[in-house]
Amino acid sequence: MKKVFGRPQSLKDSTFHYCPGCGHSITHRLIAEVIDELGARGVSIGVPPAGCAVLAYNYFDIDMIEAPHGRGPALATGLKRMLPDRLVFSYQGDGDLAAIGTAESFHAANRGENITIIFINNAVYGMTGGQMAPTTILGQKTTTSPSGRNTRLDGSPIRISEILATLDGVAYIERCTVNSPASILKTKRCIRKAFDYQLAGAGFTMVEVLSPCPTNWKMTPVESCRWIDDVMSKTFPLGLIKDSGTPKGGSKA
Amino acid sequence: MKNKVLLQGNKVIGEAAVLAGCRFYAGYPITPQNELPEYMAERLRGVEGGVFIQSESEIAAINMVAGASAAGARAMTSSSGPGIDLKQEGISSMAACELPGVVVNMMRGGPGLGNIRPSQGDYFQATRGGGHGDYRTPVLAPATCQEMADLTMDAFDLADRYRTPVMILADGMMGQMMEPVVFREPAPRDYSDDFKMRGAGSGKSKIIRGLILDALAMEEHNWKLVRKYQVIADREVRYEAFRVDDAELVLVAYGTAARIAKGAIHRLDAMGIRVGLFRPISLWPFPMTQLRQLSESVKEFFVFEMSAGQMVEDVRLALQGYARIGFHGRPGGVVPTPAELANVIYRYCRDREALIERP
Numbered sequence: 001m002k003k004v005f006g007r008p009q010s011l012k013d014s015t016f017h018y019c020p021g022c023g024h025s026i027t028h029r030l031i032a033e034v035i036d037e038l039g040a041r042g043v044s045i046g047v048p049p050a051g052c053a054v055l056a057y058n059y060f061d062i063d064m065i066e067a068p069h070g071r072g073p074a075l076a077t078g079l080k081r082m083l084p085d086r087l088v089f090s091y092q093g094d095g096d097l098a099a100i101g102t103a104e105s106f107h108a109a110n111r112g113e114n115i116t117i118i119f120i121n122n123a124v125y126g127m128t129g130g131q132m133a134p135t136t137i138l139g140q141k142t143t144t145s146p147s148g149r150n151t152r153l154d155g156s157p158i159r160i161s162e163i164l165a166t167l168d169g170v171a172y173i174e175r176c177t178v179n180s181p182a183s184i185l186k187t188k189r190c191i192r193k194a195f196d197y198q199l200a201g202a203g204f205t206m207v208e209v210l211s212p213c214p215t216n217w218k219m220t221p222v223e224s225c226r227w228i229d230d231v232m233s234k235t236f237p238l239g240l241i242k243d244s245g246t247p248k249g250g251s252k253a
Numbered sequence: 254m255k256n257k258v259l260l261q262g263n264k265v266i267g268e269a270a271v272l273a274g275c276r277f278y279a280g281y282p283i284t285p286q287n288e289l290p291e292y293m294a295e296r297l298r299g300v301e302g303g304v305f306i307q308s309e310s311e312i313a314a315i316n317m318v319a320g321a322s323a324a325g326a327r328a329m330t331s332s333s334g335p336g337i338d339l340k341q342e343g344i345s346s347m348a349a350c351e352l353p354g355v356v357v358n359m360m361r362g363g364p365g366l367g368n369i370r371p372s373q374g375d376y377f378q379a380t381r382g383g384g385h386g387d388y389r390t391p392v393l394a395p396a397t398c399q400e401m402a403d404l405t406m407d408a409f410d411l412a413d414r415y416r417t418p419v420m421i422l423a424d425g426m427m428g429q430m431m432e433p434v435v436f437r438e439p440a441p442r443d444y445s446d447d448f449k450m451r452g453a454g455s456g457k458s459k460i461i462r463g464l465i466l467d468a469l470a471m472e473e474h475n476w477k478l479v480r481k482y483q484v485i486a487d488r489e490v491r492y493e494a495f496r497v498d499d500a501e502l503v504l505v506a507y508g509t510a511a512r513i514a515k516g517a518i519h520r521l522d523a524m525g526i527r528v529g530l531f532r533p534i535s536l537w538p539f540p541m542t543q544l545r546q547l548s549e550s551v552k553e554f555f556v557f558e559m560s561a562g563q564m565v566e567d568v569r570l571a572l573q574g575y576a577r578i579g580f581h582g583r584p585g586g587v588v589p590t591p592a593e594l595a596n597v598i599y600r601y602c603r604d605r606e607a608l609i610e611r612p
Contacts, residue, residue: 041453042452042453042454042455042456043452043454044452044453045450045452047320050464054464055464057460057462060458061453061458062452062453062458063450063451063452063453063458063459063460064458064459064460064461064462065320065323065350065450065460065461065462066346066350066460066461066462066463066464067316067319067346068316068342068343068346071312071313071316071342071343074308074312074313074314074316074317074320075316075317075319075320075323076320077306077313077317077320078277078279078316078317078318078319078320078321078322078323078324078326078328079320079321079323079324079450080320081277081304081306081317081320081321082276082277082302082304082320082321082324082325082326083324083451083452086451086452087452103309103310103312103313104309104310104312104313104316106309107308107309107313111306
């Protein structure tokens with residue numbers, strides 16, 4: 001019988017701890033599928049963040065090294081500079097990337113570090129219980145913005161992808177989501193493109209994934225998927241943000 | 254390689270690091286250690302596989318070092334006072350993840366921004382672990398440029414052998430002064446590097462982490478670290494005992510303060526007071542046993558630090574009340590002269606005698 005579906009080799013045979021309807025497990029799987037397609041399991045190194053995905057090393061069957069909160073891009077920089085032919089990615093949430101680790105992310109991008117960031121934007125701090133994130137949208141209620149996010153008190157949601165896209169070192173940034181079969185397939189293509197660019201030595205690449213967090217959004221998984229389309233993507237428009245094209249021959253690594 | 258060269262302290266550390274096989278340096282400018290990153294920027298350009306990064310912050314620098322170290326490189330960062338504060342997160346993380354690396358602190362006046370004068374106010378931070386959690390950091394304190402060369406090489410060996418961050422604790426004066434140095438051959442590397450992260454290849458994937466959610470498992474990880482620290486404490490104590498055999502009083506000082514102490518000792522000779530010097534070179538592990546043994550023959554100790562009094566607490570712990578301990582300290586970036594210290598000790602001894610003779 002022909003096998004049409006199976007666990008990617010780059011994922012371990014273990015059960016995700018993520019909440020029902022969470023986007024992390026889908027994104028994990030997509031990354032693993034792309035690594036498999038590239039035949040890159042043996043040369044991939046992942047850097048999980050502090051946050052819900054800190055346990056990513058329990059699921060990926062590739063080398064993984066934990067970074068302190070927000071420091072993934074700095075740690076990945078050290079790894080990649082010493083191992084330029086490896087596929088190195090940092091997996092980060094919105095607090096990790098757009099709050100405590102803004103400097104590390106911004107400067108890794110500006111140096112054109114030949115790494116990829118998989119940026120999970122779910123508009124809340126997930127693991128700590130649903131506090132306001134730098135990407136929490138205006139009016140969104142969280143445990144630390146009980147009246148809803150207010151520009152005057154809390155500032156506005158940060159579109160970090162658009163900010164990083166202004167930097168010369170950035171080769172590719174796209175914002176996508178995982179709230180439907182079509183968007184999941186699209187996200188996989190984006191991850192593949194980012195990894196292809198990295199392997200070609202194009203420089204800094206990032207895929208932002210608008211990711212449902214039903215537990216902290218206090219919604220059902222279905223409502224969460226709908227909220228991404230109806231509300232969240234109005235603040236964070238989906239689509240290509242920057243594409244400088246792959247380099248013509250030669251590696252920048 | 255056996256030639257004697259005249260080199261500034263900051264550059265001595267840089268050259269010794271490269272000779273020891275350091276191939277990755279990340280750092281952020283801060284006085285009084287800027288010559289070290291500058292030296293590394295130039296020196297690593299000429300070394301195959303050498304990487305220098307001027308990082309966006311000291312936090313980024315230490316994490317870059319962690320990444321390079323995980324990739325198997327000998328890696329170093331350096332800073333001073335305020336910048337070392339920022340590195341503590343990474344040092345704690347490296348201690349937890351058992352990643353080797355060398356961190357240089359050219360101490361300056363503190364707390365806060367303080368000033369850029371030489372000081373020794375970071376002893377507590379260095380020896381107690383400025384980051385959170387139950388961990389220790391081996392700390393080496395050179396007192397000459399030659400020692401900066403030798404201890405830098407030792408630091409990389411210690412870091413790799415015990416898979417731990419190691420700190421070199423010097424100060425602005427050590428970093429700025431020039432002395433003749435002979436660089437020795439690096440020691441052979443005789444330890445396992447199977448922790449290195451290179452991609453799983455066709456084998457089993459590796460995990461490097463400090464997060465262990467189960468308390469009992471985390472406790473066991475802590476005990477594993479403690480056992481390692483015990484081995485370090487047993488094997489890696491370094492100190493110098495100078496003219497202690499017939500001394501009526503022994504000065505205890507490290508780094509620049511120990512140089513000043515030696516100058517004071519010669520002056521005290523002329524004043525008719527026979528003074529020796531006990532100089533801890535490894536500040537952690539502190540030479541507790543060696544100092545305690547010395548108290549069997551010497552009953553007067555005098556601690557001198559360029560701080561308000563930090564190492565003196567370790568001296569008290571070591572001597573356990575078996576000897577008297579005096580103290581003189583100058584915090585805030587003041588570098589006292591040997592004459593000042595000699596006078597302080599002279600008065601201390603005279604007042605002691607007066608006290609003892611009083612019925």
